Amino acid sequence: MQFLRVVRHSALAVRKRSSAAATATVGCPFHRAEPERPTVNTVYRNVLPYSAIPSSKGLPIVGTLPEFFMRGGARKLHEYFHMRHQQLGPIFREKIGNLDVVVISDEDHINRVYSAEGRHPKHMVPEAWVKYNEKRGIERGLFFMDGENWRSKRMMLNPALIPKINQQYGNIFSQVTDDVINRWDTIVRNGNGELPNLENELYNWSVETVGTAVMGRRMGFVSPPGTENKMQEFVQQVQQIFKESAKLAVMSADAACKFRLPVWKRFEKAADVALEMARSFVEERIAEIKKLEASGEKVEGILKRMIDNQLPTNEIVNIVADLILAAADTTSHATQWALYSLAKHPECQERILEEINKVVPKGEMVNNSHVQQIPYLAKTIKETLRMYPIASFLTRALPVNIVLGKYEIPAGKMFFMSQYTVGRDPRRFKDPEQFNPDRWQLNTASKNGCMPFGHGARGCIGKIVAELKMQLLLAKTVQQYHLEAKNKDVGITLRMITTPTEPIQLHLSKRT
Secondary structure, three states, X not given: OHHHHHHHXXXXXXXXXXXXXXXXXXXXXXXXXXXXXXXXXXXXXXXXXXXXXXXXXXXXXXXXXXXXXXXXXXXXXXXXXXXXXXXXXXXXXXXXXXXXXXXXXXXXXXXXXXXXXXXXXXXXXXXXXXXXXXXXXXXXXXXXXXXXXXXXXXXXXXXXXXXXXXXXHHHHHHHHHHHHHHHHHHHHHHOOOEOOOHHHHHHHHHHHHHHHHHHOOOOOOOOOOOOOOOOHHHHHHXXXXXXXXXXXXXXXXXXXXXXXXXXXXXXXXXXXXXXXXXXXXXXXXXXXXXHHHHXXXXXXXXXXXXXXXXXXXXXXXXXXXXXXXXXXXXXXXXXXXXXXXXXXXXHHHHHHHHHHHHHOOOOOOOXXXXXXXXXXXXXXXXXXXXXXXXXXXXXXEOOOOEEEOOEEEXXXXXXXXXXXXXXXXXXXXXXOOOOOHHHHOOOOOOOOOOOOXXXXXXXXXXXHHHHHHHHHHHHHHHHHEEEEEOXXXXXXEEEOEEEEOOOOOEEEEXXX
């Protein structure tokens, strides 16, 4: 029910003031503000009305709601819509309950939606998060912002997150990843090659890297095995937020809050603790920065840029909290899927290792100065995200009417752009169910067949940061270990983003 209520809330809010981001776009608040592209109003002949868009027949009032739940509900929404595309084609309407959404998988249609999104694009946000913000009376970070407020904050942060990322953060990302590999050395040596709780390991690594970039110093999320990690509580609370959000996705968050259901209380408590800890991190670091500057020391980092722009502390806390929350869940799971894909395909590991050995002197660890010289690494990441798109759907509600194909779609209708289906289209990708990084050779793959970081005015500005982090961890891991997947066939379940149906288990063998 929450999925349904979110769609209704967001579609209506386009005519008011809405927050945004779908089940599948929750991951990333690093949204870039770009100059608005003009929308060209083309005159079409024989245009059909919105009601003529292909749709599946449902029951009166509830529409296709019963079948939606029978096929897995919100957790299997990617498969449900993929099935509908096979039945109805690249554009269809889905009426679930009293909701009407447009689902598209054609590249041209998707590009035209982006071209019409306007200066202040609208997307969706989970109802539970909206309800929490309303109840607590708080303003959240960029992910929840709309209009000129969002645009001005993104313009302010653009210089900190877009240019020369490798020069700005490459060395520290490499150092953090070295610490992770050293930690894994001890764990697998004492555990006969097993690396338990991979998800938690990657959460800590991801929060540490982005936290360091934001704060301008190490955070302490990566520690040697057997030592107390005081930051672990924050990671656990972030994990809890997404875990309970997934449960709230199949019910009314408003009702769960009103009747104080256990799932709401767990969600609320986790959000309270995580945001309070984030506030503590920020306030402590602001005090440190003031002392360092008073003594004449130079301080860098995204937080320092926000201070220099005289943002209020509350606003800084909200922005920082959402940056860290997004990094924890999105990049960690994207990297988990990449490790799993490599573990299932040892020949891909050897290709990466071969390229590493060509550019890294013998006896040295691969670092940020090498990763751009390992092209198969980038292809591996892109192929991973084609098969396991972290955002299974991208969403937009347009401020203008638009004609897609031969159908006119009114302003305010919510579009779901099916990344999962786009990446599995045999017209674009030969043998789409096969993992083949070589398909991303120049001019051999669909240009827009894989957009894991979105596109358009709210395309993910964290793309370069995320890719650099992933490249470093994958390269360092392959250089040190041979990976083997103990569970061979792991499926996808949506937990706001694309996650494994079961914990991924890897066996790591040290290379000699």
